[in-house]
Amino acid sequence: MTTVLARVQGSIGRLTVNRPDALNALDLAMIRALLAALDAWEDDPAVTAVVLDGAGERAFCAGGDIGVVHSSAVGDPAIALTLWREEYRLDARLARYPKPVVAxxxxxxMGGGLGIGGHxxxxxxxxxxxxxxPEVAIGLAPDxxxxxxLGRAPGELGLHLALTAGRADAADALHCGLADHHVPSDRLPALVGDLAAGAPIEATVTKYAEDPGPAPLAAARxxxxxxxxxxxxxxxxxxxxxAMDEPGPRETVAAITAAAPTALKVTLRAVRAAREMTTIEQCLRQDYRxxxxxxxxxxxxxxxxxxxxDKDRAPRWRPGTLAEVDDPAVEAFFAPLADELDLPVRCHVLHP
Structure with a gap:
């Protein structure tokens, strides 16, 4: 099966991650195929914009291939490092692509899915x-x-999502700045058809967009x-x-304490550090470290x-408590690497 469908439809390049049985999770071959299509269309005058979507009705993209990461963690680290290097290059490429990208x-x-869509x-x-x-739930920090x-979300909502592995629906995604428009799924084919016919992007997406309703996170802020x-x-x-006698805080305590102590402390620092960053490349280099x-x-x-x-939901974290994760242990995660992530320098302006 072709796991990335790349084709030109009218005036747009269509990119579809096509691995629905795996919730369109990204493997290295898919990442390379997406990069190759973007490279091919960059200077093609027939392609004025790119539309990126996922096959099936369940997922846009549930993340990176976690099985590969696990095999690498218990075997050859170079495998996952290569995957991440090229995945981060793809994320930066989509953020700085010289033609409009509609995700x-x-x-x-989730995870890598937000990496290719969220920028x-x-x-x-x-x-x-x-x-x-949701990386803290598997002993990792958001990458x-x-x-x-998350650092750009209003108030502390992004940090809350990061430390709880929390999920955002359409309304929360718009409120937190993780998305721009809510379009009912049954209107997507018509939207894509209009874009392929050369209709202006922002005006066309706005025409199909609807109010998703109130954002639960706004009420909890x-x-x-x-x-x-x-x-x-x-x-x-x-x-x-x-100290708060409310259901929301109690549920939050349970979510945070279930996550990996080391990942929680690293994530707290990572999100706060990202608030001071001005480019995606800065964050991706931190992610790679x-x-x-x-x-x-x-x-x-x-x-x-x-x-x-195993799906037993009973991880044995090491160390097992927050108190055992001291500041030097957290600091070590952020130290420079001998082999830092090298991202291509491009002159295109980063989309806000």
Whole structure:
């Protein structure tokens, strides 16, 4: 089966990640195929824009190929490092592509899916969309520039999503700045048809867009900001949450304490550091440092085993408590690598 469908439809290049049985999870061959199509269309005058979507009705893209990452974590680290290097190059390429990219994030959009969709200049979600960066649940920190996206969310909502592995529906995605438009899924074919016919992108997407309704996270922002704002540590976040007598904070405590202690502390620092960044390349270089270190940390293989492979939901984190993860241990994840991520320098302006 061809796992990436690349074709020209009218005036647009159509890119479809086509691995629906695996929720369109990205492997190295798919990443390279997406990059090759973007390279081919960059100077093609017949292609004025790119539309990126996923096959099937369940997922846009559920992330990177986690089985490959697990095999690499317990075997050859070079395999996952190569995957991440090329995946991050793809994320940056989509963010800086000289032609408009419209990402139709219909269905599950997690991890690497948000990497290829969330940095596009025009991002569409539907009533079926579920967006998340759930890495702390498997002993990893958000990557693919996810910390940059989450760090730009209003108040502390992005940090809340990162530390809880939380999920955002269409309304929350728009409120948090992870998407730009909500278009009902049954209107997507007509939308694509108009774009292929050369209709102006923003006006056309706006024509098909509808209000997704109120965002649950907007209603919860008051207590979320109180819990996370200026908290010096994850332990302090939990202390504040435990002092709140509301269902939301109690559920949040349970979600955070289920995640890997090391991943939580690294993620707290990563998202806050990303708030000071101005380019996706800065964040991707940080991501590569973090993932390189997590690849050699016992929690990543254990987290994937518990959540994906054995599905027993009983990971044995090492260390097992937040108190055992000291500042030097966190600092080590951010230290420069001997072999840093090298991203091509392009003159194209980064889309806001």
């Amino acid at each position: 139709l994030m219909d269905g599950i959009t 596009a200049p025009v991002r569409v979600v539907t009533e079926r969309s579920v967006l998340a960066m 693919v520039g996810g910390a940059l996206l 008051c207590w979320i900001d109180r819990a996370y704002g200026d908290a010096p540590s994850v332990e302090d976040v939990l202390y504040r949450l435990e 973090l993932c390189s270190r997590f690849l050699r940390h016992p929690d990543l293989a254990e987290g994937i085993r518990a959540a994906i492979l």
